[in-house]
Amino acid sequence: MIADLLMKLTYALTPKDQALWSEAMRGEYAAESRGRLGWAAGCLMVASGWRLKADGLWLAIIFAVPFFGFDIWSHWWWQNVILPVIPSGSKPVIIGPDDINRMAFFFQSGLKYMLYALAIGMWRPRLLRVAVPLMTMICLAQVYWALAHYNWVIEGQPVTFVYLHWMNLPPVIGELAFMMLLAVSAGGGALIRRAADRKQAK
Amino acid sequence: MSRKSRRLSPQTLSVLTALSAGGQNWLYGLELSAATGLKSGSLYPILIRLSERGLVEGQWLETEKPGRPPRHAYRLTGQGRAALIEVDSHETAPFSAEPRGV
Known part of the structure; x- marks a missing residue:
């Protein structure tokens, strides 16, 4: 049961150019009567290696951008877009009481997620179904991590996993x-990329 | 000795040796696994490398049991046999008294 699941995962992870070898491993798995779990685990390891080789950089960027890039983006946004235009008497706080600050925060936050997803979608359109849940999980993890960090390190409060009220x-x-x-x-990014590829092919 | 054969790991050599012992017969992955003690996670990357280097050739064989997928079987190519002979001759060569790097 678990072994079958591992083999299905192996098959799903296998890049197209290694399909022959994946089939070869599957053929042996079907013929194996003892130690199927060990065989399947080994096959999954091999397929994971292929997938990492094929999409390792893509995965690394998906993980790295929210944790490192978003801070740079936020800093740039506040310094170059918001601070020059807000009224001089207004306090430049991230979530301020005034509407300008709140709107600016909401807009920059939404814009960074949209640009991030657009770029990822454009880069590998075929991985869209994997990218969306992965990006969601990573971005949520980054937000909760940032809140926990703020509470714990800056405010000195214990870390609690209080639900964040999105909008x-x-x-x-x-x-x-x-x-x-x-x-x-x-999806928009993937459409742009596919349209560009079609145009280039003509 | 060529750089190609010098780079062969003990695991790779065990696969080559097992294939060599099989002669002209086609050997399945499970048979190679049993002969070498290597699990699928180690065996297949080695087979892929050997195949890419042209030392091993593969062929799909239909199974006797209906409903089962065909199996990929392997055997040494002439190049693979030559590489193994080269490694063997190097390993059994008498110790050279000539100092290296002089």
Whole structure:
């Protein structure tokens, strides 16, 4: 049962150029009567290696951008876009009481997620179905990590996993709406890329 | 001795030796695994490398049991046999008294 699942995962992870070898491993798995789990685990390891080789950089970028790139983006945004235009008396806080700050935060935040998803979708359109849930999980992890870090290190409060109210929506709906934002952006990126590829092929 | 054969790992050599012992017969992955003690996670990357180097050739063979997928079987190529002979001759060569790097 578990072995079968591992073999299915192996098959799903196998890049096209290694399909022959994946079939070869599957043929032996079907013929194997003892130690099927060990055989399947080994096959999964091999397929994971192929996948990492094929998409390792893509995966690394997907993980790295939210944790490193977003800070740079936010800093740039506040310094170059928001601070020059907000009224001089207004405090440059991230989530301020005034509408300008709140809107600016909301806009820069949404824009960075959209640009990130758009770029990822453009880069590897064929991996869209993997990219969207992966980006959602990573971005949510980054947001919760940032909040926990802020509470613990800066405020000195214990880390609690208090639900974050995305756009004041109820639990799960907020996360789903966030995933939809990423899905639409990544889908847009994939469409642009495919259209560009078609144009180039003509 | 060529650089190609010098780079062969003990695991790779065990696969070549097992294939060599099989002569002209086609050997399945499971048979190679049993002969070398290597699991699928180690065996297949080695087979892929050997195949890419042209030392091993593969062929799909239909199974006797219906409903089962065909199996990929392997045997040494002439080049593979030559590489193994080269490694063997190097390993059994008498110790050279000539100092190296002088």
